[in-house]
Amino acid sequence: STTPVNVTVTGAAGQIGYALLFRIASGAMLGPDTPVRLRLLEIPQAVKAAEGTAMELDDCAFPLLDGVDIFDDATAAFDGVNVALLVGARPRGPGMERGDLLAANGGIFGPQGAAINAGAADDVRVLVVGNPANTNALIAASSAPDVPTERFTAMMRLDHNRALAQLAQKTGTGVADVTNVTIWGNHSAKQYPDVAHATIGGRPAPEVIGDDAWVTDTFIPTVAKRGAAIIDARGASSAASAANAAIDHVRDWVLGTPAGEWTSVGMVSDGSYGVPEGLISGFPAVSTGGAWEIVQGLSVSETAQAGIDVSVGELTEERDAVKELGLI
Numbered sequence: 001s002t003t004p005v006n007v008t009v010t011g012a013a014g015q016i017g018y019a020l021l022f023r024i025a026s027g028a029m030l031g032p033d034t035p036v037r038l039r040l041l042e043i044p045q046a047v048k049a050a051e052g053t054a055m056e057l058d059d060c061a062f063p064l065l066d067g068v069d070i071f072d073d074a075t076a077a078f079d080g081v082n083v084a085l086l087v088g089a090r091p092r093g094p095g096m097e098r099g100d101l102l103a104a105n106g107g108i109f110g111p112q113g114a115a116i117n118a119g120a121a122d123d124v125r126v127l128v129v130g131n132p133a134n135t136n137a138l139i140a141a142s143s144a145p146d147v148p149t150e151r152f153t154a155m156m157r158l159d160h161n162r163a164l165a166q167l168a169q170k171t172g173t174g175v176a177d178v179t180n181v182t183i184w185g186n187h188s189a190k191q192y193p194d195v196a197h198a199t200i201g202g203r204p205a206p207e208v209i210g211d212d213a214w215v216t217d218t219f220i221p222t223v224a225k226r227g228a229a230i231i232d233a234r235g236a237s238s239a240a241s242a243a244n245a246a247i248d249h250v251r252d253w254v255l256g257t258p259a260g261e262w263t264s265v266g267m268v269s270d271g272s273y274g275v276p277e278g279l280i281s282g283f284p285a286v287s288t289g290g291a292w293e294i295v296q297g298l299s300v301s302e303t304a305q306a307g308i309d310v311s312v313g314e315l316t317e318e319r320d321a322v323k324e325l326g327l328i
Ligand code: NAI
Pocket: 010, 011, 012, 013, 014, 015, 016, 017, 041, 042, 043, 046, 087, 088, 089, 090, 091, 108, 128, 129, 130, 131, 132, 133, 155, 156, 158, 159, 187, 237, 238, 239, 242
């Protein structure tokens, strides 16, 4: 039998955690042949709730689940970790300024990055889900100088999947017919969802959609503001869809993206597409099972570049703010 993969999930007692852990344990993330050991990290007040979730994980009798350990200490939780899902974050409270939010999250993601640096396995891969995801990933990466920055990623996959669903519905196709959408920039309302290189049923998406105004006036804002629409309808933020996107992101990273298809990944910029080097931004990316690679050489229209630049401008501001706070 194979050695279990150590998967650490932070914020394990939260709503995304509850939607995520059972799917990891069932094999949806790493495949049907890979046993997993779950390591749950929570704050002390939520450890009891995490223990309840662990009881339910036992009660599922998942054949691939090697065991569940619960921690309230980051150093212990990340010891030997192969896949780290950083979900727990500090939400924006009433009257909280952006600087306060960034500082509060720096107090979480800085120490977690240091704990990953200290104890993670050599092949560690990190996905940051907790918002502001891109900048939290940057903070964690800069607190882990011995781990290649490429191993720290931020989740753009939920935005990507939202885009696939909108395009399939608009064109009366299935989501599996839609490929090569890109979500550029920040996981925020200023993201730039891009269909220029997408295909639907093998044909250029703009041609199949046949309605450029819909793309600009409906598609882009619907995808970018979907998180708020979910909160409005559900009275709580996206959880099962966020967990599903995290599963998709790690699965494609570890097992590879389908031939000829890319997905959207928040990853460190090498300077491509005018994104300043070192920022963690949404890019089109592929994996063959090792590292994420940015898809190079795509033509970008002036309009698209302007959309990318706006979103990247926001990332630059966030980076400047955390630099000023001494968090990176
Ligand atoms: P939640 O509030 O239900 O759960 C968060 C959990 O994190 C809580 O159980 C809390 O105790 C825990 N936590 C807080 N600080 C922690 C720390 N230092 N170490 C370990 N655990 C800690 O929140 P939910 O709905 O599960 O969302 C989690 C995060 O994911 C939020 O920041 C949310 O904004 C973000 N999110 C990101 C998305 C994306 O596409 N990137 C999509 C949806 C949500």
